[in-house]
Amino acid sequence: MAAVAQIDNELVRRVQKGDKKAFDALVRRYQHKISQLVNRYIKDPHEALDVCQDAFIKAYRALPNFRGESAFYTWMYRIAINTAKNHMAMRARHSSDEEIDYEEAEQFESAMLLREQDTPEGIAMSDELARVIQSGLDELPEELRTALSLREFHGYSYDEIAKIMKCPVGTVRSRIFRARDAIDKRLEYLQE
Numbered sequence: 421m422a423a424v425a426q427i428d429n430e431l432v433r434r435v436q437k438g439d440k441k442a443f444d445a446l447v448r449r450y451q452h453k454i455s456q457l458v459n460r461y462i463k464d465p466h467e468a469l470d471v472c473q474d475a476f477i478k479a480y481r482a483l484p485n486f487r488g489e490s491a492f493y494t495w496m497y498r499i500a501i502n503t504a505k506n507h508m509a510m511r512a513r514h515s516s517d518e519e520i521d522y523e524e525a526e527q528f529e530s531a532m533l534l535r536e537q538d539t540p541e542g543i544a545m546s547d548e549l550a551r552v553i554q555s556g557l558d559e560l561p562e563e564l565r566t567a568l569s570l571r572e573f574h575g576y577s578y579d580e581i582a583k584i585m586k587c588p589v590g591t592v593r594s595r596i597f598r599a600r601d602a603i604d605k606r607l608e609y610l611q612e
Contacts, residue, residue, distance in 0.1 A: 428492040435483050443483070447476055450493060454500045461504035475503040505600050508607070509572060512553050556603040567592055568599035 428449075434442035455472050462468040479499050486495060557565055563585070570576045570584060578596075582589045 425491055429488060432483065432486060432488065432492055435480075436486070443480055446492065446496075450496055451476075453493070454496060457497065457500050458504050461501075461508060467507070471504050471507050472500070474507075475500040478503060501604075502600060505604055506572065509553055509603075552606050553603060556606040560599050560602060564595050564599040564602070567595035568603075571596050 428446070431442045431446050431449075435446070451472065454475060455468065458468045458471050458475070459465070462471050475496070479496055482499070486492070557568070560568070567581055567585065570581045571578070576584065578589050578592050581592045581596075585592065
């Protein structure tokens with residue numbers, strides 16, 4: 421296991437020095453594991469692939485700040501989980517907040533997909549997902565709900581949230597992690 425960590429650390433150092441091929445090597449090493457992880461949350465294979473790509477893009481952008489306090493895979497795992505959770509929350513918000521003009525949708529190639537998702541089961545699942553997320557948000561302690569809302573619904577950075585909430589960035593990260601984890605636990609039964 422130590423050899424894996426050493427290889428990962430060396431690849432990370434090379435990426436931080438500008439070697440893009442080193443990041444490609446990290447992607448090849450972990451794309452299968454990350455894909456399996458994301459597929460536990462996102463059932464549609466095309467969406468899951470998009471979420472995996474988003475997670476690796478986020479990791480690439482954040483890699484200059486990676487300090488190696490945890491193993492690369494542990495860090496990548498957290499990014500993938502958060503990306504999948506964010507994707508699910510966004511889908512739940514959009515499915516409950518938006519009304520689709522079906523006449524206009526007929527004009528697009530995706531109209532068939534929209535009709536397939538417009539089944540009683542699909543609607544019930546979307547409504548249930550939105551209800552569970554909203555209920556989870558409502559039950560969070562105020563500081564967790566505020567941190568998560570500022571991040572997910574308003575798009576503030578961790579630094580901006582820290583200033584707004586008058587607390588350290590590490591506290592913000594911890595609150596957001598705990599909030600996401602609490603909501604994720606409520607969503608587990610929907611994933612079965």
